[in-house]
Amino acid sequence: MPRLPRLELPGVPLHITQRGINKGAIFLDEEDRYHFRHLLRRAFRDQAVALHAFVLMDNHFHLLVTPAAVGTLSNAMGRVGQAYVQAFNLRHHRCGALWQGRFKSCLVQSERYLLTVMRYIELNPVRAAMVDAPEDYRWSSVHTHLGRARDPLVTPHPLYLALGSDPTARADAYRRWLDAGIAPDDLHHLRAYARQERALGDERFQRMVETTLGRPASCRPRGRPAKRASQRGLN
Secondary structure: OOOOOOOOOOOOOEEEEEEEHHHOOOOOOHHHHHHHHHHHHHHHHHHOEEEEEEEEOOOEEEEEEEEOOOOHHHHHHHHHHHHHHHHHHHHOOOOOOOEOOOOEEEEEOHHHHHHHHHHHHHOHHHHOOOOOOHHHOOOEOHHHHOOOOOOOOOOOOHHHHOOOOOHHHHHHHHHHHHHOOOOHHHHHHHHHHHHHOOEEOOHHHHHHHHHHHOOOOOOOOOOOOOOOOOOOOOO
8 A cells, every 4th residue: 555645734834754674773873873864864955855944863853843844845855765765784894674664743732832842852862861951962953042052054943043142042932942941741742743743733723724635633541442333233
């Protein structure tokens, strides 16, 4: 059965993630991560994809991006994935697949969820108990958002820029946002929508996506749907 096209709309951000096959590592050292960043920057520049947030973990990565046009993200990620696997296999004397299927993508309603997704991405190393504070992890966009570095890979989203009138005010506001953490319900919500590759947003946003693309946009409950009484032989 052919795979359905991704839910994509011009100018609408997407949260994307990809994991190593069988939960295996996709980055073994700093050189791997440097090379992946280089490939991302070149492909995103060529395909006009803006990267707003990222984190490179050991066996997966998260990105928050805005493509300028439908299809450009898949083109960019296809280039990155193929080139990275070839280099990784050659460098580490291995062969075969590296990724656990194609990357997953989830539309994100900017006004309601974009900053929450940014926080979710940049707190990933803290949730994994790798560091005590997000800025202690090197391979993340958090350093840009906290005003600690200027990363050419990162294009700050307008909602982040609206947090303050100058870089210091924005960094201070974002620090408070990070320190507030993520509520368990929001954590579950973000993971469910990323896993099912739907449209993370309110009902109005989801209806717009469904009307525009003719595809379901909201999450479905896990498991098989419950049978109605008539189907169970109950009257």
